[in-house]
Amino acid sequence: MSTVECHASVALYYATRDGQSRRIAEYIASRLAEAGTAAAAQDSALAQIAPMDMAKDLATDLATELAGASVVVLVAAVRYGRHLPEADRLLAVYQSLDTPPPLALASVNLTARKPLKTTVAGNAYLRKLIARHCLAPAVATAFAGRLDYRRYRFTDRQIIRFIMLLTRGPTDPNTCIEYTSWQAVDEFVARIIELTRRPQSVSDDQARRENNVS
Numbered sequence: 170m171s172t173v174e175c176h177a178s179v180a181l182y183y184a185t186r187d188g189q190s191r192r193i194a195e196y197i198a199s200r201l202a203e204a205g206t207a208a209a210a211q212d213s214a215l216a217q218i219a220p221m222d223m224a225k226d227l228a229t230d231l232a233t234e235l236a237g238a239s240v241v242v243l244v245a246a247v248r249y250g251r252h253l254p255e256a257d258r259l260l261a262v263y264q265s266l267d268t269p270p271p272l273a274l275a276s277v278n279l280t281a282r283k284p285l286k287t288t289v290a291g292n293a294y295l296r297k298l299i300a301r302h303c304l305a306p307a308v309a310t311a312f313a314g315r316l317d318y319r320r321y322r323f324t325d326r327q328i329i330r331f332i333m334l335l336t337r338g339p340t341d342p343n344t345c346i347e348y349t350s351w352q353a354v355d356e357f358v359a360r361i362i363e364l365t366r367r368p369q370s371v372s373d374d375q376a377r378r379e380n381n382v383s
């Protein structure tokens with residue numbers, strides 16, 4: 170099958186409450202830029218602050234942006250057992266595409282501070298997210314997030330301390346630890362770069378044009 174040259178574009182989104190997923194997405198953007206691929210880290214929650222009558226247009230814009238990308242990247246935080254709702258929303262739009270580009274998915278949570286919990290097989294949040302949206306990500310991983318008790322509201326702090334007690338993590342209410350392995354993020358970036366360099370087949374290109382995707 171013949172191939173065509175194509176300029177890689179990465180649609181890079183994050184879903185965050187306390188900022189660690191945004192930090193990771195911005196780091197990914199900076200490493201991609203160093204490799205010659207410009208990609209701005211975008212907050213997937215922005216579509217949710219739109220008034221209801223604008224929501225449909227925003228979903229269409231999002232679908233157009235996702236469909237036109239060479240690779241879609243989502244970095245999404247977990248809170249109380251689930252990924253943030255804006256991550257679900259973005260994945261629903263992604264999944265509705267006729268020819269979705271390859272997906273690189275990263276879940277951010279504290280369970281992933283344990284080495285065996287960074288893979289799809291080992292991380293239940295990641296596994297459930299993939300199953301719920303019937304995804305076939307080209308890359309999927311879980312990054313350990315940040316534990317910062319002083320940021321949390323009283324009830325959240327007590328609940329997270331209790332979870333940490335059960336899972337042998339720190340319970341001192343002054344604890345502030347960034348567990349994220351930036352080396353693991355670098356490896357994730359390397360996989361994204363590989364995906365952007367994958368030749369696009371003429372039939373893929375044809376399918377995109379038939380779907381009015383530039």
Ligand SMILES: Cc1cc2nc3c(=O)[nH]c(=O)nc-3n(C[C@H](O)[C@H](O)[C@H](O)COP(=O)(O)O)c2cc1C
Binds near residue numbers: 186248250
């Ligand atoms: C209220 C709250 C609930 C959380 N629930 C979970 C959880 O169910 N499982 C988990 O592994 N980590 C949990 N975490 C840890 C977060 O996933 C972690 O702090 C991550 O860095 C948050 O990402 P963000 O800074 O992008 O919001 C929780 C944190 C908070 C504050």
